[in-house]
Amino acid sequence: GLVSPDEVAAVLIEPIQGEGGYVVPPRGFMQGLRKITKEHGILLAVDEVQTGFGRTGRWFAVEHFGVEPDLIATAKAIASGLPLGAIIGRSEVMSLPKGAHANTFGGNPVAAAASLATIEVIEEEGLLEHAAKLGDEIKRAFADEVGDRHHVRGLGLMIGVELLDERKKPGQYLQEVLVKAFKRGVAVIGAGFSTIRMAPPLVIPREMALKAASIILEVLRGYR
CATH class of the missing domain: 3.40.640.10 (Type I PLP-dependent aspartate aminotransferase-like (Major domain))
Incomplete structure (x- = not known):
């Protein structure tokens, strides 16, 4: 009560x-x-x-x-x-x-x-501004590419992409994506049952962060 x-x-x-x-x-x-x-x-x-x-x-x-x-x-x-x-x-x-x-x-x-x-x-080093600006850029990239199928959310460099696919169990889908990303050189982990967790170091260079994001997006494209 x-x-x-x-x-x-x-x-x-x-x-x-x-x-x-x-x-x-x-x-x-x-x-x-x-x-x-x-x-x-x-x-x-x-x-x-x-x-x-x-x-x-x-x-x-x-x-x-x-x-x-x-x-x-x-x-x-x-x-x-x-x-x-x-x-x-x-x-x-x-x-x-x-x-x-x-x-x-x-x-x-x-x-x-x-x-x-x-x-x-x-x-x-202006890391607050860096996190805010880079985080917005990464979120836009995911929203533009997979926002119609998955839930993209977060603030700054605390970004989550919740994987929504009725054809797969949430946990299974997430683990498949994480393993495939790792095999392509990106170590990323999950949060909750079905969310890709992206929380790179605040000092990460823009080019490196966008490269990692592009690899994860490449993995997600394989599930269209």
Whole structure:
């Protein structure tokens, strides 16, 4: 049954689903969720572990929706592969008395230095703009070529192509495409039951990314 708002401390959500298939929420969804949580005094926490630090062409994916959450969880790209995670939040939420919060490996100086260097590279090399522009170009290529048969979605360099073909089981179709792409030199994995997941490094050159995209499209053409 339904839960009373008084019993809900927070709502935790990925602004774009990761393992669920790179699903971008419909227009107005995040804004509506923010409105409901504010009305009932519920914290809105977003999981930006996959989407954060430039992946979608913004520092955080939630920025695309004009929503300010109470808490952001981030990791992975924050330190370019070194083990680091962080919780970012409003001061009213994060102001805890001394001794109220602790962790075992917090504040590792090497991981922290890697994170600072990562932020510097993203800023100096214009990787947010690069991800946004290149991602749009790749999405257009897939939409023009297979958009009539498959669902192309994503933001920045977080792109999913959901394979829709009634002649094949979703999982079987996806695995066939992934294997064929790999044999042609492109290592790509799936998300969800039937979605090709494209999330190249933010530093990938345009020519390399478009070459990889063309190989995947070549594989998909074989299923017409």
